[in-house]
Amino acid sequence: MEINQVENILKDNEYLFSFLDIKILKIENGYCEIMIPFKKEFTRLGNILHGGIIMTLLDYAGAMAVLSINKRRNQVTQELKINFLEPMKDGPFYSKGEVIKSNDDVAIVSIEFYDSKGKLGAKALGTWYMK
Template sequence: MAWGGNYEEILAAINKRISEVGILSFIGYKLVELGDGYAKAVFQHDKRLERVGGIIHGGVIMTALDTTMGFAAMASAKGENNVTLELKVNFLEPLDGGIYEVTGRVLRRGLHTIVVDGELRKRGGVLAAKALGTYFIVRT
């Protein structure tokens, strides 16, 4: 289903659906901004998301990045669904407390694929993870 131009309504509908998705709800993931080829989300540190050693598990980081980047891709394609073809993440700093901000920004949209840049930042705007993903546009 194609999106219209009212990103506020779309954002509210997406967050309602996110609250129903087990893993995203468990993480506490919330999409806070959505624009043409851009998405921004937040989630808060929770002990249940930690791995041994008291830092957020890499799988949680990848899930947050992949989801946000997928929304950025979807926004650039006016709501056309997509699936991840490839996702590369560099883990730069441990996530050890506070609120985390995740962004996705489309670098290039082609006919069938969309390349998206992702970042996850922790307290003080410190870059904690950097990602690059390719998303395939699903047309039914």
Template sequence: MGLRSVLAMGVDRINEFIHKAEPITAFLGYRLVELSEGRACAELDAGENAQRVGGMLHGGVIMTALDETMGFAALTLNDGDDQVTVELKVNFLEPGVKKPFKICGQVVRRGNRIAVVEGEVRDADGRLIAKALGTWYYLKK
């Protein structure tokens, strides 16, 4: 399935697709809720599968959700065949305890082969719990 056809499916069908293609998203309770040019947002229910000891959102889950969401933001501007994450830096600012969590990614700059994307995770009260910056490489034949 091509990139354009995935994006044309709408968020409900994209969620069905990614939950099958990338089962970790379903396992963690991740779902895309918004997709527009250069931007993507998702929600994370953060059930037991996403928590660390103490009932907090696990840092690896935060990184996974940011990678997925920021990747979707980059994907909306990708006219190539595929893309890969080159680098992802995350600052963990507060413990994630109040769910659901909202994850958003926004393309800062798109070049010919790369996109720089910023992302953030907020808790149910809107408190910023993580901030990220990443780079995606567009694969072209």
């Protein structure tokens, strides 16, 4: 599936995707890169990106990496473990997901979150059930 197709499907069906203004930079063969801009609405005290926004981007990057290999109709996040490593304030922000193991029903994804300077802000490991 092409980047434009995936973006259009998500923009039409998921308000959160549009609200966050997510841009898909790359999606292919178990790998995905996405980006969001810095917006004041995404911050907490101290003008730092809210952890819930980071978690959401990690989830989207992992899900789209799985989508690129999923031969079924749908998938759901089964588990998402996150380590927040640094406060993030320099946008835009990037997340990269890579499927590291999969079978017919389950995919395991390694996901990272970076600021515009390349600083690693969070690292996650997720499991997706493909149905």
